[in-house]
Amino acid sequence: MVAPEKAPGKRPGAGLPKLNLCGDIGLRIGRDGTWYYQGSPIGRTGLVKLFATVLRREDDGRYYLATPVEKVPIEVEAMPFLAVEMRREGSGDSQSLSFRSNVDDVVTAGSEHPLGFEAGPEGSFTPFILVRDGLRARLARPVYYELAGLAVEQPGFDAPGVWSGGAFFRFPAAEGSGT
Secondary structure (H helix, E strand, O other): OOOOOOOOOOOOOOOOOOEEEOOOOEEOOOOOEEEOOOHHHHHHHHHHHHHHHOEEEEOOOOEEEEEOOOOOOOOOEEOEEEEEEEEEEEEEEEEEEEEOOOOOEEOOOOOOOOOOEEEHHHHHHHEEEEEEEEEEEEEEEHHHHHOOOOOOOOOOOOEEEEEEEEEEEEOOOOOOOOO
8 A cells, every 4th residue: 555645634524513603712722732722821731632632623624622512713823733752663564653642642654544744835844644533743853853764765656755554655755856
């Protein structure tokens, strides 16, 4: 199995049901994964983890905390989660790479949780892993460097990549590589 060049992740099927939309109450997730309420960091880890369990992304790309009866908008500066740890089991095409997020979600890269690279300005990219339902975790820099250290050349691909869960995840081709 070969992972698609772009790994947009699994999208929620029909969006959120028609819930009571509460107004903006000042919730925000910073680029570094810090959750804020009205400009102040939320220091209670348990509360952040609870909020993360009800975080949803609608088809239009907006984020909400959704309960069975209402939803509250939340601003997300980059991606809602941050992958802070990677674990490797096996090697070669039998390798499995698991990632732990800043809210302790653990996923193993593969067809259900693809690794991807979001294009940025001037040829840059942001590595991520799909956590669930269109919600991504940006790989923290040390995690990305650890991942890059596992990259291998694979025949038929114009750039190196990594194996996990039976899928090959190609890194973006370098500028000027002729691709």
